[in-house]
Each structure stands twice: as structure tokens, then as C-alpha cells.
Amino acid sequence: MITFEQVSKSFGTKENEIKAVQDVSLEINKGEIFGVIGFSGAGKSTLLRLVNLLEQPTSGKIIVNDQQVNQLSQKELRKLRSRIGMIFQSFNLFSSRTVYGNIAYPLKLAGWTKNKIDERVKELLRFVALEDKADKYPENLSGGQKQRVGIARALATSPDILICDEATSALDPETTDEILSLLRRVNKEYSITIMLITHEMHVIKSICNRVAVMENGKVIEEGQVFDLFTKPQKKTTKNFIRSVLNDQLSYHLYEKLKKEQRGRMFRIIFKEGVSNEPILSRTCKRYEVDFNIIYGNINELQERLFGSLIVEFIGEEKEVQRVIEELAEIVELKEMIEYES
């Protein structure tokens, strides 16, 4: 659906060149929600703007719907843009138009008749649950309502692709979740491919199928969200994951626990499929070993469970060893001998 082939984009003069995007190759498939995460300045916003050519690439190819966008004429480009909806962090609604007028605008551009526009706008207002706000101006709406208008406006011309530029970054957590579930509905009900950029791992965790991590203009890691969460490779990725899944004890608490320790301390890492079996109690019971759950964090991700527990095993040394060996066959175990940061 969207393909980046060795795309680079630089700003500024030759002497003072800023490489915003460097040699990025990505493939975004039809029907998926693809997230790009990175800190501010990582180049993700520029990358997103390359899709509808709000930014011209310095080199490389961008292919959307089998068309190479950076070779289109102005007219062809405008036509392509009407097939790509876009929503923004600051909503960018027309302050001089009502909610109705905002949603109708792209349809007017597309030359729809008044009756057809009316029908479509009303349908979209229903979809985003803002029927009662049709005649209000954006200044009278809350942030979440503004973004819902933004989404309705972006969907007006029934695009195949929706690109989201930090669409939830200006919203509070509750409203963020409301917008995210709306985006999930957009993806499911209208089968629209979504590419979003964010600096919040929560967004990726909630709705994305696949994700790319960007740093200094480069994609440093890419894959299924579940794989990335369970097997992150790069430090930046690990930091992002830690921002939503805090499975680290503080150093202070770790030292305290070590002092009071009665048995051996392990981190048990659960991955898909094993989290719903009572393996811990079953194994421990068999060897008369006590276990004490010190800290735990099990999460749902893409309708699968994963996470880890920090467990202390207390009992005869030999028996504990047996328990460990047996558990190791089913789940991943890591003895906590020193503080892991």
C-alpha cells in the first residue's frame, strides 16, 4: 500500500544540512495499522509528510497505491491526496467553518453535489457521534471533539489511507483512548490502512499491528508489535517499552529485598500461551516449595498475554533446583543475581 525505498530527506543548506530522514525503507501493508515511534526530532513527522508529498524527498522512491508519488504532476498529486486522509496533533480545523462546514469542505473540493454532501456529512457525524454539534464552530469544542471532527473530515472522501500526525498527543489519557478506539473502528469498519506517528508507546501498544522505531532519521527496529515488545533489540526500543510496561524494580527496593532474601529470586517471563496455566503453583506444590510473588506485570497486547513476575522460591535447596529446572522447560526463567537496569 505504502512503500518507502531508500528514502532520504534533508533540510537546510549544503554547509548546514539537517538529515531528517535517512535511507528509510519500509513497507506498509493494506489494512494494517502501522505505527512509527520516536522521540521528537527523530524524523517521524517528516517521514509521514513524505507519503502525501507535503515534503519532497531528497532521494529515494515513495510508492502509494502503485503510484510513485514523487513523480506525479501537480494535478495527479492533488487527486492522490484526496485518496489519503490526514489528521493532525493540533487538529487544524478551519476556524471560520462550522463542524458541518469542515467535514463538507473536502467534498466541495471533490465537486460533490449539495445533496450528496449533506448525506455524507450526516453519515460521518453519526460515525463520530457529533450529530448535535453540526452547527458549532471549532472554538466551542473540546480537544477530543475537535479530533473527531478532524477524523470525520479526513474520512469524507472515503480514502484508502489515513495518516495520523501525533493525533492524540494533545489529548488527555481518557480522550486519547477514545480517539484510539475510534481509529480502530475506522480501520475495521472502513478497512482503511492507517499509518501513524507518535512518541507514546501506549498508542502503539493499543492499536498498532506493526511498528517501526526511528532515531536520528533512521529506522532502527521494525516488526510486529508483539515481537517488538517481547524481544526488543535496541536501547531506545527498550526505553519506549519501559514507558508503558514498567517491569523494573527500583535499585533501592532491590537492595532491600536482597537483604531480607530467604530463597532464590527469579524473573519468570511469560509469553504467549502459557499465561493461563497454573504452572507455578502446580510445580511448587509437587516439590513442597513455597513461592512468593514479589513483583509482577502481565499485559494484554494484541489480544495476547505477556509479561513477567519476580518470584522468590523458598524451600530445600535440592527441591528448589528441581522446581527451577521443571519450570525452565515451560517458561523463560532468569535468576536475579544482581540488579538489572
Next chain:
Amino acid sequence: MKVEWNTFWPRILEATGETITMVLFTLIFASMIGLAIGLLLFVTRKGNILENRIVFLSLNLLINIIRPIPFIIFLVAVSPLTRLFMGTTIGTAAAVLPMTIAASFAVARVVENNLVSIDPGIIEAAQAMGASPLQIIFGVLIPEALGPLILGITFITVGLIDFSAMAGTVGGGGLGDLAMTYGYQRFDTSVMIVTVVILILLVQVAQFIGNFLSRLFLRR
């Protein structure tokens, strides 16, 4: 010297009509021309939808050359042009030409300033929808800036009433002319007071209409 009030009032009425005519016609022409120049200036700016360095710099330079010239000097300076287009340099109609030229550049700056204050994100959103530059100009830029734009043009209208008084002194007629010939040259304070009061009233009315209209369009 005593004023003959029975001939004075019709003259006042006539002069007020002339002033309003000069201001209104200038306002109409200068708003259109100024809007066009201001829009051109804005869209050809660096990074904007029709970026064009040459057009931007030459327009910018032109405005900066015309604007600082005191109007009374400008009036005399463009008189050959006025004679060429209007056939004469005297009278209300002839005054409209220099007034329009001077006011157009002032309007252009006001337009440009108001357009610059539009959130660039809104323009980007329209571009992302596939709007053409012309569609952006008429469908986004003008409606978004309309409220403050009307206030800016109101400000210029008040300036035009001042311009018209000056144009009056070089034969344009109007209240300015009346105030000069009767009030100043013939030392008649009462004429001076009447004309000044009428000028103040005109400014009040213009400002009132401007405020009313801008409130109608101001949505921020």
C-alpha cells in the same frame, strides 16, 4: 466675516457627499487591489504555497518605496498619471486615483499581516485534502482571515477620510476643501468646528460598521 448659513448648509451637505464618494470608491478599488497584492505577497513568501522569490521581493520593495511617501507629496507626484487616466487632476473623481494607489499598498500590508497570523497547519490540512492554490486562497485564506481583515480595512478607511481631506486641498473637493477655504483661509472657526464634527461622525460610523462586520466573521 460672517457666514451665510442658508448657503452654507447645502455646501456642507455637498462636501460631505464628496468626501463619502471619495472614501467609498477608494475603499472599493483599494480593497480589491490591496487584497490581490497582499495575497500575492503572502503566497509567494518562502515556504508558502506559491513560493516565488522574485515576485515576493519586487512586491515587497515596491510597497516599501510607496508607503513612506507623505500622501500630500504623493498626490502631487502622481498628478501626471492622474491627468493621463482621468483627464484632469481636479475634482472628486480625480482624487480617487492617487488615493486608491496609496491605499492599495496599505491594504496589501494589512492583508499580508493578517494572513501570516493564520495557523500554517490549516493551510497544510487543505493541501493534504488536495486543494489547489486557488482553492486554498479563496476557500481557506480569505475566510480564515476575514474577521481581522475587516478590522484592518476599517483602520485604513479612517485613514482614507484623512487622505480625502488632503486631496481636497489640491482640488478634490469634500470636507477638507471646505475646512481649508472657509475655516482656515477665512478664519471662520464655526465652519472649522462643523466640518471637524462631521469628520468625527464619519469616523465613528465607519468604525462602528467595521466592528459590526468583523464580529460577524470573527470565529476565534
